[in-house]
Amino acid sequence: MSALSFSKISASLNALLATIGLATVAALTTPDITGQTRSALEIVLACVWAAYVLQLVETLIMQRKRDIHGRTLEIAVDVLSVLVPLAAFFFVRGRDQSLYCAIWLLKPLRGSTFFRLLGRVLTKEARNLIGVTSIFVIVLFGAALAAYVIERDVQPDKFGSIPLAMWWAVVTLSTTGYGDEIPQSFAGRVLAGLVMMSGIGIFALWAGILATGFYEEVRRQDFVRNWQLVAAVPLFQKLGSGALIEIVRALRPRVVPAGGIICRKGEAGDQMFFIVEGRVSVATPNPVELGSGSFFGEMALITGAPRSATVSATTEVSLLSLYSSDFQMLSSSSPEIADVIRRTALERRGTPPKS
Amino acid sequence: MSALSFSKISASLNALLATIGLATVAALTTPDITGQTRSALEIVLACVWAAYVLQLVETLIMQRKRDIHGRTLEIAVDVLSVLVPLAAFFFVRGRDQSLYCAIWLLKPLRGSTFFRLLGRVLTKEARNLIGVTSIFVIVLFGAALAAYVIERDVQPDKFGSIPLAMWWAVVTLSTTGYGDEIPQSFAGRVLAGLVMMSGIGIFALWAGILATGFYEEVRRQDFVRNWQLVAAVPLFQKLGSGALIEIVRALRPRVVPAGGIICRKGEAGDQMFFIVEGRVSVATPNPVELGSGSFFGEMALITGAPRSATVSATTEVSLLSLYSSDFQMLSSSSPEIADVIRRTALERRGTPPKS
Amino acid sequence: MSALSFSKISASLNALLATIGLATVAALTTPDITGQTRSALEIVLACVWAAYVLQLVETLIMQRKRDIHGRTLEIAVDVLSVLVPLAAFFFVRGRDQSLYCAIWLLKPLRGSTFFRLLGRVLTKEARNLIGVTSIFVIVLFGAALAAYVIERDVQPDKFGSIPLAMWWAVVTLSTTGYGDEIPQSFAGRVLAGLVMMSGIGIFALWAGILATGFYEEVRRQDFVRNWQLVAAVPLFQKLGSGALIEIVRALRPRVVPAGGIICRKGEAGDQMFFIVEGRVSVATPNPVELGSGSFFGEMALITGAPRSATVSATTEVSLLSLYSSDFQMLSSSSPEIADVIRRTALERRGTPPKS
Amino acid sequence: MSALSFSKISASLNALLATIGLATVAALTTPDITGQTRSALEIVLACVWAAYVLQLVETLIMQRKRDIHGRTLEIAVDVLSVLVPLAAFFFVRGRDQSLYCAIWLLKPLRGSTFFRLLGRVLTKEARNLIGVTSIFVIVLFGAALAAYVIERDVQPDKFGSIPLAMWWAVVTLSTTGYGDEIPQSFAGRVLAGLVMMSGIGIFALWAGILATGFYEEVRRQDFVRNWQLVAAVPLFQKLGSGALIEIVRALRPRVVPAGGIICRKGEAGDQMFFIVEGRVSVATPNPVELGSGSFFGEMALITGAPRSATVSATTEVSLLSLYSSDFQMLSSSSPEIADVIRRTALERRGTPPKS
Known part of the structure; x- marks a missing residue:
C-alpha cells in the first residue's frame, strides 16, 4: 500500500516538476527576459534537474532491492532526463542549451496507466x-x-x-x-x-x-478488475458464474483513504458497501471494526431508513458499492444473496454489527 | 407528482430568466445603448434579480419544511445568484456593475439531470x-x-x-x-x-x-430505471431473471401528462401499454378506468385490428410500451406471458376490459 | 411489392427533381444569367413544379383509395411544395420569386427511413x-x-x-x-x-x-427485423430462444431483385442462403424452383466445393445468408440445425434439391 | 504460410513503391527541378513502372496456375498501373506526362484487408x-x-x-x-x-x-476468427456453447514468427498459451517440442512463479493467450477446464512437459 501511495505522490510530483521545468524553458526563449531574471530561471532548471537526479538514484536503488523486471522503459526515461540536459550543458553553447530539457516531456509517460491502455488500444487497432x-x-x-x-x-x-x-x-x-x-x-x-x-x-x-x-479495452479491464474484487467477498463465492457476472456488472469499486468518512449518521442512504480490503470503524455507542469480507449500510436498502451510524475508514479501504436499484435487481435474480443480506440486517438490529 | 411538475416549470423558468438576464447584460455592453433604453434594460435586470430572490426564499422554505439533505449545491447557486449582483451594485462603479450578473450562468446547473450524468461520466473517465x-x-x-x-x-x-x-x-x-x-x-x-x-x-x-x-452510464441508467418499472407490473413478477432481462430491454418507458390521449379509436396500432403508475380512461360505450398493473391496446398486436377505443390519461401516467415486433420476440421466448396477454384479450372482447 | 418498388423509384425521382429545381434556383441568382438562358431556366422550374403537382395528385388519390393513416406529414410537404411557389408567382415581384422554390428542400424528408431513425434518436437523446x-x-x-x-x-x-x-x-x-x-x-x-x-x-x-x-437504435432495429425474418424459416422454429438469438445475430439479410444472380456455377462459395420470401431458380440440368422456407448453397459450407449450379431470383427474393465461419459456430451450439442441413445436403447430392 | 508471408512482403513493397513513385511525380512538378535532377527523377519513375510490370506478370502467372477466382479487382489495378503511364508516355506531351502515374494511388487498395472491412461498413451503413x-x-x-x-x-x-x-x-x-x-x-x-x-x-x-x-463489424470479425482458433484446441471441444463463448471472449490471438521468443526463463508471467498451429521449442535441459493443441506457461497462472524455461517458436506459430485474470474467471465458470490445466501442470512439474 505504502509503495502504491508513494508512486502516486511521485506521479503528481513528476507532472509538477515537468510543468515547472518546461514553463521555464519556454520563458527562457522570450527576448525580454535578461540578466537576473534569466539567471533565476536557470537556477530553477538546475533544481528540477537535481530532483530528477534524485529520482533516478531512487529508481535504481529500488530496482536493485526488489529485483523488479519490465521497468526498462521507466529507467530509460529517467536516465535520458538526466543525461540529455547534462550533455547539452557541456557541449551546446548559447541560448539553445536549455531547449534540450524538452526531453522532460517524456517524464509523464513513465508509470502512467493511461499510456499503457492507449498503447494496447493502438496496437490492437x-x-x-x-x-x-x-x-x-x-x-x-x-x-x-x-x-x-x-x-x-x-x-x-x-x-x-x-x-x-x-x-x-x-x-x-x-x-x-x-x-x-x-x-x-x-x-x-x-x-x-x-x-x-x-x-x-x-x-x-x-x-x-x-x-x-x-x-x-476499457470494458474488459473494468470487468476483470471488478471480478477479482468480487471473488474476494465470501458472500459471493457460492454463486454460479451467471449470477456472478450480473453482480460484477452491478457493483462499483471505490477506494477510501484512511480516515475518510464513508457514510454519515442521519443521511439518506442509497447504497450498501462490501469491504474488499482494509478495515472500517462504525461509530455506534460501542464502536465496532469491520474487516475485509464484511458489509454494512444494508438497512438503507431494506428499510429506506437514514444511516444509523457514521462509518469511517481505519485503514485505506477498497469497497464495492451496491446501489439501491441494483439491489432490487439482484434480489430477483439471486434471492439467496438478498436473503443473507436481510438476515444479517435483522441480526444487527438487535446486536452491534459483526462481519 | 406536483412537486415534480413544479420543479419542471421552475427549470424552464430558470432557463428563460437566465437567458433574459444574460441577453440584457450583453446588450448593456454595446456602446449604442444609452439613456432611456439603458434604464429600461437595467429595470429588466432588477426584475430578474427580484425573481431570483423569490426563488431563493422558496428554496429555503422548502428546505426547512421537508428537511431535505444533499441540496447544498442548489442553495449555494441560489445564494450566489442573489448576493453577487447585490454586492456589485454597492461596491462596483460604472458600466461593469452589470457584468457580475454573469453569475447567473450557474443557474442551469441547478437541478439538471444531465449535469449529474455528465459529472458521473467525467468522474469515471x-x-x-x-x-x-x-x-x-x-x-x-x-x-x-x-x-x-x-x-x-x-x-x-x-x-x-x-x-x-x-x-x-x-x-x-x-x-x-x-x-x-x-x-x-x-x-x-x-x-x-x-x-x-x-x-x-x-x-x-x-x-x-x-x-x-x-x-x-446511459445504458446502466436506462436498464435500472426500466427494471424498477417492470418490477411494478404484476404480470412480470412470476418470470425468471433471464426472461425479465429480455423484457426490460424490450419495453420502452413513456410518461403521458393528465388529459393526454394515448391512442385514438380507428388508428392502426403497433404497440400495447402497461400502466406502471396513474390511471387511464378507456372511452368505450361504458367508459372504463384502468389503474397501475393493467395493460391495454393488446388487440392491435394479436389481431392487427385498428384501435377499438380512444384511451386518455386521467392522471399523469407512467407507461411501458411493447412494440408489435418485440411482442413476437417475447412470445417465443416467454410463451407464458404471451398466453396471459392473449387470454385477457379474448375475455375483453366479450366484456369491457378489466385490469 | 410493386407499391414498394414504386415508392423507391419515387424517392430517387424526388431527389433528382429537388436537385434540378434547387440548382436552377441557385443559377437564377447569378448575375451573368440573362435573357434566353434565364427563360430556359424558368421553364425548367415550371416543369419541376408541374411534376410536383402530379405527385400531389397521385398522393391524394392513393390516400383516398387505401385509407392510409399517418401520412399527414407527407401530404403537408406535397401541398406546400406546390402552393408556396404558386403563391410566390402571384404575389412576389422580381428576382426573388424563384427563391421560394427552396421549400422543395423539404421533399427528401418525405418517406425517408433515415429521417425517421434520426428523429427517434434525437427524441431519445x-x-x-x-x-x-x-x-x-x-x-x-x-x-x-x-x-x-x-x-x-x-x-x-x-x-x-x-x-x-x-x-x-x-x-x-x-x-x-x-x-x-x-x-x-x-x-x-x-x-x-x-x-x-x-x-x-x-x-x-x-x-x-x-x-x-x-x-x-440501429442494433434494436436490426435485431427486430432479423428476428422477424428468422421466425419465417420453418427450420428455425423448433429452436429455443437462446439458440434463436445466436442465429439472429449470425444471419445477414439480403434482398435480390427479380432476375438477379445469387451465385454462379464454379465460384468458390463462403455462404449458404435461406429464402424468406420469393422464389429462386436453380439452373441444374432439370431446373428447380425453390420457394420461401427452402435453403440452398449448403454444399459450399459442408464440403468447401465450388457452387454446383447458378441460382437466380425468379421474383424479388428476401434471403438470409449464413457465412461459413458462422455455420461452424452454429454447428457447435445447435447441432440439430447443422444435422438437418447436412442431411438435406446428402439427399440433394443424389436427387435434385427439394425444400 | 509462405504464400501469406510473400503477400505481406508484397504489400509493404507496394506501399514503398507507390510512395517513391508519387513523391517523384510531386517533385517533378516543382519549377526548380531541371536538367539532370529531372532526368534522374524520370529514371526513378521508369524503375517503379518496371517493378509494376513485373508484379503484373507475377499476378497473371499465379492467377493461371492456381485458378483463383474473385481477384478481378487486383488484376484491374495491376493492369491500369502499367497501361495508364504507358499510354501517357506515348500520347501526352510535356510536363503533364508524369501526372498520369497518379493512377498508382490505387495500388494500396489491392489486397488490403482494411479496405475490405471499410467497404463492408460503408455498404452496411x-x-x-x-x-x-x-x-x-x-x-x-x-x-x-x-x-x-x-x-x-x-x-x-x-x-x-x-x-x-x-x-x-x-x-x-x-x-x-x-x-x-x-x-x-x-x-x-x-x-x-x-x-x-x-x-x-x-x-x-x-x-x-x-x-x-x-x-x-470488428466485433463480429474478431469473434468469428477467435471462434475458429478456439475450436481447433482439443481441450475446449468438450465444452458447452455458453462456456465456449466466454472463452472466445477471454482468449487473445497472437502470431509469433519462426524463431521468435514467446517467453523467457525467469520473467514474471501473467499469461499462458494455447498452440493453434505450428510448433514451439521449450528450452528445458532436455529440450521439448510442443505442437498444435498443446498449452504451456500455465505455472505462472497457478503458482505465480516466474517462467521456468524460455520458449521459442520453431515454425511460425499461431497462439491464444489466456491472461491470469481471465484464468481466474474461467476457473469459476468452467471448473473442468481449470482442472485439466492444473492436472497437466502437476504432471509436468515432475516430468518434462508433454502435450
Whole structure:
C-alpha cells in the first residue's frame, strides 16, 4: 500500500516538476527576459534537474532491492532526463542549451496507466488506423494533384507545384483552414468542398475506430478488475458464474483513504458497501471494526431508513458499492444473496454489527 | 407528482430568466445603448434579480419544511445568484456593475439531470481524460518547440519565442486555423501537417473516451430505471431473471401528462401499454378506468385490428410500451406471458376490459 | 411489392427533381444569367413544379383509395411544395420569386427511413443533447464575457461589446477560426486556447451522445427485423430462444431483385442462403424452383466445393445468408440445425434439391 | 504460410513503391527541378513502372496456375498501373506526362484487408450515411440561400449569388473557416453561428454512424476468427456453447514468427498459451517440442512463479493467450477446464512437459 501511495505522490510530483521545468524553458526563449531574471530561471532548471537526479538514484536503488523486471522503459526515461540536459550543458553553447530539457516531456509517460491502455488500444487497432491514415494520404495526394491541375494557371504562386498544392490540401483536409491559399476557380471550389467533406469523413472514421478500441479495452479491464474484487467477498463465492457476472456488472469499486468518512449518521442512504480490503470503524455507542469480507449500510436498502451510524475508514479501504436499484435487481435474480443480506440486517438490529 | 411538475416549470423558468438576464447584460455592453433604453434594460435586470430572490426564499422554505439533505449545491447557486449582483451594485462603479450578473450562468446547473450524468461520466473517465489532456499538452509543447527552432529565423516576429510558437501550436492543433501565424519553410509546413493530424487524432481519442463513458452510464441508467418499472407490473413478477432481462430491454418507458390521449379509436396500432403508475380512461360505450398493473391496446398486436377505443390519461401516467415486433420476440421466448396477454384479450372482447 | 418498388423509384425521382429545381434556383441568382438562358431556366422550374403537382395528385388519390393513416406529414410537404411557389408567382415581384422554390428542400424528408431513425434518436437523446447545447451556450457566453473584459481596451473595434466578443467566441468554440478577430494580449490568447479545447470537448460530447443513441437504435432495429425474418424459416422454429438469438445475430439479410444472380456455377462459395420470401431458380440440368422456407448453397459450407449450379431470383427474393465461419459456430451450439442441413445436403447430392 | 508471408512482403513493397513513385511525380512538378535532377527523377519513375510490370506478370502467372477466382479487382489495378503511364508516355506531351502515374494511388487498395472491412461498413451503413449527407446538402443549400438573402446588399461581391454564398456555407459548415468570406450583418453572424453548430452536429452524426458500423463489424470479425482458433484446441471441444463463448471472449490471438521468443526463463508471467498451429521449442535441459493443441506457461497462472524455461517458436506459430485474470474467471465458470490445466501442470512439474 505504502509503495502504491508513494508512486502516486511521485506521479503528481513528476507532472509538477515537468510543468515547472518546461514553463521555464519556454520563458527562457522570450527576448525580454535578461540578466537576473534569466539567471533565476536557470537556477530553477538546475533544481528540477537535481530532483530528477534524485529520482533516478531512487529508481535504481529500488530496482536493485526488489529485483523488479519490465521497468526498462521507466529507467530509460529517467536516465535520458538526466543525461540529455547534462550533455547539452557541456557541449551546446548559447541560448539553445536549455531547449534540450524538452526531453522532460517524456517524464509523464513513465508509470502512467493511461499510456499503457492507449498503447494496447493502438496496437490492437493498428491495422485499421494505418488503413485510415493511408486513406488520408491517398486523398491528400489526389486532392493536391487535382488542385494543382485546376488552379496552377489561376494562382501559379500558390498552386504552382504539387508540394505547394499539398500544403493547401492538408490545411483543408484537416479543416484547419488558415486561409492563405484559397481556390478561386469554380472547379477548384467544388474540389475544396469535396476535400472538406472527405476530411470530416476521415476524422469520423478515426474517431469511430478509436471509440471502438477504447470501449472494448476499457470494458474488459473494468470487468476483470471488478471480478477479482468480487471473488474476494465470501458472500459471493457460492454463486454460479451467471449470477456472478450480473453482480460484477452491478457493483462499483471505490477506494477510501484512511480516515475518510464513508457514510454519515442521519443521511439518506442509497447504497450498501462490501469491504474488499482494509478495515472500517462504525461509530455506534460501542464502536465496532469491520474487516475485509464484511458489509454494512444494508438497512438503507431494506428499510429506506437514514444511516444509523457514521462509518469511517481505519485503514485505506477498497469497497464495492451496491446501489439501491441494483439491489432490487439482484434480489430477483439471486434471492439467496438478498436473503443473507436481510438476515444479517435483522441480526444487527438487535446486536452491534459483526462481519 | 406536483412537486415534480413544479420543479419542471421552475427549470424552464430558470432557463428563460437566465437567458433574459444574460441577453440584457450583453446588450448593456454595446456602446449604442444609452439613456432611456439603458434604464429600461437595467429595470429588466432588477426584475430578474427580484425573481431570483423569490426563488431563493422558496428554496429555503422548502428546505426547512421537508428537511431535505444533499441540496447544498442548489442553495449555494441560489445564494450566489442573489448576493453577487447585490454586492456589485454597492461596491462596483460604472458600466461593469452589470457584468457580475454573469453569475447567473450557474443557474442551469441547478437541478439538471444531465449535469449529474455528465459529472458521473467525467468522474469515471477522469483518468483517461487527464491522460488525453496530457498528450495534448505534450504535443502542444513539442510542436511549439519544433516550430520555434524551425521558423524563428524566418519569421522572428511570429515564432521568435516558445510562448509565441505555442499560440500557433494551439491554433493549429485544435484545427481552428486563424491564419495569423503560418509556417513558411518546407520543414515548418511538414510539421504543421503532422500537428494537424495529431490534433484530429487527439480529438478522436477524446470523442472515443466520452462516447464509451456515456454509453456505459446511459445504458446502466436506462436498464435500472426500466427494471424498477417492470418490477411494478404484476404480470412480470412470476418470470425468471433471464426472461425479465429480455423484457426490460424490450419495453420502452413513456410518461403521458393528465388529459393526454394515448391512442385514438380507428388508428392502426403497433404497440400495447402497461400502466406502471396513474390511471387511464378507456372511452368505450361504458367508459372504463384502468389503474397501475393493467395493460391495454393488446388487440392491435394479436389481431392487427385498428384501435377499438380512444384511451386518455386521467392522471399523469407512467407507461411501458411493447412494440408489435418485440411482442413476437417475447412470445417465443416467454410463451407464458404471451398466453396471459392473449387470454385477457379474448375475455375483453366479450366484456369491457378489466385490469 | 410493386407499391414498394414504386415508392423507391419515387424517392430517387424526388431527389433528382429537388436537385434540378434547387440548382436552377441557385443559377437564377447569378448575375451573368440573362435573357434566353434565364427563360430556359424558368421553364425548367415550371416543369419541376408541374411534376410536383402530379405527385400531389397521385398522393391524394392513393390516400383516398387505401385509407392510409399517418401520412399527414407527407401530404403537408406535397401541398406546400406546390402552393408556396404558386403563391410566390402571384404575389412576389422580381428576382426573388424563384427563391421560394427552396421549400422543395423539404421533399427528401418525405418517406425517408433515415429521417425517421434520426428523429427517434434525437427524441431519445433529447435531454442529453439539450444539456450539451446548454453547456455550449454557457461556455459561449462565459468566453465572450471574459474576452470582452480582457481585450476591450486592446481592440475596442473587435471586442468592444459582449455581442462582438460573442462572434469571436462562436467562431473559436466551433474551431472554425475565420481569423477576423484574434486576441492579442497574453491573457486573451490563453483564454482562446481554453475555448478551443472546450470546443473540442463539447464536440466530442455531442459525438459521444449521438454515437450511443445511434448504436442503441440501429442494433434494436436490426435485431427486430432479423428476428422477424428468422421466425419465417420453418427450420428455425423448433429452436429455443437462446439458440434463436445466436442465429439472429449470425444471419445477414439480403434482398435480390427479380432476375438477379445469387451465385454462379464454379465460384468458390463462403455462404449458404435461406429464402424468406420469393422464389429462386436453380439452373441444374432439370431446373428447380425453390420457394420461401427452402435453403440452398449448403454444399459450399459442408464440403468447401465450388457452387454446383447458378441460382437466380425468379421474383424479388428476401434471403438470409449464413457465412461459413458462422455455420461452424452454429454447428457447435445447435447441432440439430447443422444435422438437418447436412442431411438435406446428402439427399440433394443424389436427387435434385427439394425444400 | 509462405504464400501469406510473400503477400505481406508484397504489400509493404507496394506501399514503398507507390510512395517513391508519387513523391517523384510531386517533385517533378516543382519549377526548380531541371536538367539532370529531372532526368534522374524520370529514371526513378521508369524503375517503379518496371517493378509494376513485373508484379503484373507475377499476378497473371499465379492467377493461371492456381485458378483463383474473385481477384478481378487486383488484376484491374495491376493492369491500369502499367497501361495508364504507358499510354501517357506515348500520347501526352510535356510536363503533364508524369501526372498520369497518379493512377498508382490505387495500388494500396489491392489486397488490403482494411479496405475490405471499410467497404463492408460503408455498404452496411450506406442508407444512414446517405441520409446524413443529404442533411448536409439540405443545410448547405438552406444556409447559402439565407446568407444570400441577408448579405447580398452588404457584400454583393461575396454573397451576390447563391453559388457564391454556397462557397461560404461549405467553408463554414465544415468548420474550415478560410476567412475569405465573413458575414458582416448581425443576422448574418447569427446565421453563421447556427451553421457552425449544425456543422458540428452533422460531423457528430457521421462519427456516430461510422463508430457504430465499425464496432459491429470488428466485433463480429474478431469473434468469428477467435471462434475458429478456439475450436481447433482439443481441450475446449468438450465444452458447452455458453462456456465456449466466454472463452472466445477471454482468449487473445497472437502470431509469433519462426524463431521468435514467446517467453523467457525467469520473467514474471501473467499469461499462458494455447498452440493453434505450428510448433514451439521449450528450452528445458532436455529440450521439448510442443505442437498444435498443446498449452504451456500455465505455472505462472497457478503458482505465480516466474517462467521456468524460455520458449521459442520453431515454425511460425499461431497462439491464444489466456491472461491470469481471465484464468481466474474461467476457473469459476468452467471448473473442468481449470482442472485439466492444473492436472497437466502437476504432471509436468515432475516430468518434462508433454502435450
